[in-house]
Each structure stands twice: as structure tokens, then as C-alpha cells.
Amino acid sequence: MSWKVFCELVEMKAKTASVFPFLLGMGYSWYAYQQLNVVPLLIYFVAMFLFNCFVDAWDNYNDYHRAVDVEDYKQNTNIIGRENISEYVMRFLLLFLFGVSLVLGVLTSLLTGWAVLFLGIFCYAVGIFYSGGTKPLSSLPLGELFSGLTMGFLIFLICVYINTYQVFEWNSETFFKTFLVSLPNTLLIANLMLANNTCDLEEDERNHRYTIVHYIGKKNALIWWTVANVAVFFLIAQGVFCHILPKMMLANLFMIPFVFQFVKPYLKEQVKQTTFICSVKILALLAFTQSFFLGIGAILAHL
Numbered sequence: 001m002s003w004k005v006f007c008e009l010v011e012m013k014a015k016t017a018s019v020f021p022f023l024l025g026m027g028y029s030w031y032a033y034q035q036l037n038v039v040p041l042l043i044y045f046v047a048m049f050l051f052n053c054f055v056d057a058w059d060n061y062n063d064y065h066r067a068v069d070v071e072d073y074k075q076n077t078n079i080i081g082r083e084n085i086s087e088y089v090m091r092f093l094l095l096f097l098f099g100v101s102l103v104l105g106v107l108t109s110l111l112t113g114w115a116v117l118f119l120g121i122f123c124y125a126v127g128i129f130y131s132g133g134t135k136p137l138s139s140l141p142l143g144e145l146f147s148g149l150t151m152g153f154l155i156f157l158i159c160v161y162i163n164t165y166q167v168f169e170w171n172s173e174t175f176f177k178t179f180l181v182s183l184p185n186t187l188l189i190a191n192l193m194l195a196n197n198t199c200d201l202e203e204d205e206r207n208h209r210y211t212i213v214h215y216i217g218k219k220n221a222l223i224w225w226t227v228a229n230v231a232v233f234f235l236i237a238q239g240v241f242c243h244i245l246p247k248m249m250l251a252n253l254f255m256i257p258f259v260f261q262f263v264k265p266y267l268k269e270q271v272k273q274t275t276f277i278c279s280v281k282i283l284a285l286l287a288f289t290q291s292f293f294l295g296i297g298a299i300l301a302h303l
Helices: 003-009 016-033 038-068 070-077 087-112 114-131 143-164 172-201 201-206 212-243 247-268 278-299
Strands: none
Touching: 003 038, 016 038, 016 143, 016 172, 016 278, 038 087, 038 143, 087 114, 087 143, 114 143, 114 278, 143 172, 172 201, 172 212, 172 278, 201 212, 212 247, 212 278, 247 278
């Protein structure tokens, strides 16, 4: 298997959905607590990244085996059929990614606390049943909810906890603050899944996958997608006004014209090969700028 094929199999281009919530968690940990626990943090990052690769490869594997549209999707669209990846290679890769990730995840929990284990179990369950089981989450109108919460919120929350477990308090105030800080990325990640399902609507229906777009229609999906992109900027500003985030985060508002340039072509047509990338770019841009400006704000706040 070539590196190019591997990257497509594990959806490497979409890894911003997990990497930037991690970076945002680092920035918030330093800004709010002035703490970073480097060793368990790095172990957690590798575990998280490998499991994210597993989830996307597992998704492709299950889609390949469940495909009803054999002639087109299974042989020409799905990476496994198109590149003729053997069953043995796929099973070995899935076992390797899952096994190493699990071992590193358990090690992280031993270093920091059982909260990581319990939160991790939930994330692993979502990842496995996202495309596994008789009724996978990805074929139901639940994909956006679970992908947004696990990658946008829980990756961030676990990162903050690992850095601050000595002083971290499980209470409503902590939950509200961490959820508000992570909510923009949660919406962006859910939007990425929504855009994917909008582009794949007809193909999903041919393969008996009935996502939220099937029930609400493309028009309402586009309204939802647009409103969520706008809400991201309001939520960032709200975090600053509530004194949860540094004022530097308001610099994200300068990204509005750039996001608008990505929104226009996607609203015009929803095509996987050409305009789906617009949603990927919006996520990458805003996830990066949030992490960057929060990091700068954290450093300036504690000089």
C-alpha cells in the first residue's frame, strides 16, 4: 500500500478535525490554569491520532462490505475496491491502529486518572459503532451530533484534563467554560459531516444510508450549515465577553471575509469532488486561527 493510498484510506486530509481541538485544549490549559503535562499529553496525542485513523479506515472498510451499489460505489468509489486492497492488509491495519491506540490510551489514564479512561471508553464506543454494528451511527441522522461532540468537545476536554488533572474540578462552571470554548469547533466538525452527507445524499440513499440530510432535505441542510458557520463567530465573541477567552480571540472575526469566500461556491453546488473542500477549508482555517490566537493570548496573559 502506497503512502498516498494510506492517506486516502484514513482520510488524512480531514485530520484537522481532531488535531486542532487538541491544540485548542493546550492553549486553554495554559491560559486558564498555566499548566501543561507534556509526557502524558504527547502519549494522548498519538493515541488520539491513531484512533482517528482507525475510525476513518474502519468506516471505509464497513462501507465497502455493506455496499448495495456494487458496480459503481464498491468498485469505483470506495478506496478499498478501487485500489484492490486485500482483506488481510485491511484487517492487520485496523488491528494495529486500534491496538496501539488502546494501549497508549490506557497508559495515559494510568498517568493522569480514571476520568481519561471513562471518557476514552465513550469515544472508542462512538468510533466503533459510528460505522460498525447492524445500525451504524453514520447511516442514521446522528452522525453530525456524535462526530461533533466526540471530536470537538471530548478531545478538547480530555486534553484540558490531562494538563490540569491535579487541580481540575468536575462541576457545572468547569463544564460550561470548557463546552463554550469547544463549541465553535464542535459546530465546525458537525458541519464537515453535514457537508459530506449533503454531497453524498444520492449515493447514501442508493446504499441504504439515511443521514439527517435524507430527512430534512438539501435546502434545510444548507441553511443549517450556513447558520452554524455564522454562529461560530458569535460564540467566540461570547467567550471573550464572558471573560473565558482572551481578547486576542476577537482577531478571529477578521476571518469572516475569507470564510464567506468559501461559503459561496459550496452553496452554489454541493459536489464531493469540487466544493466539499470548501467546508474542509473553513474548518481548517477557523480551527487553526482559534488555536493560534488562543495560544498567543495565553502567552501574553502570563508574561
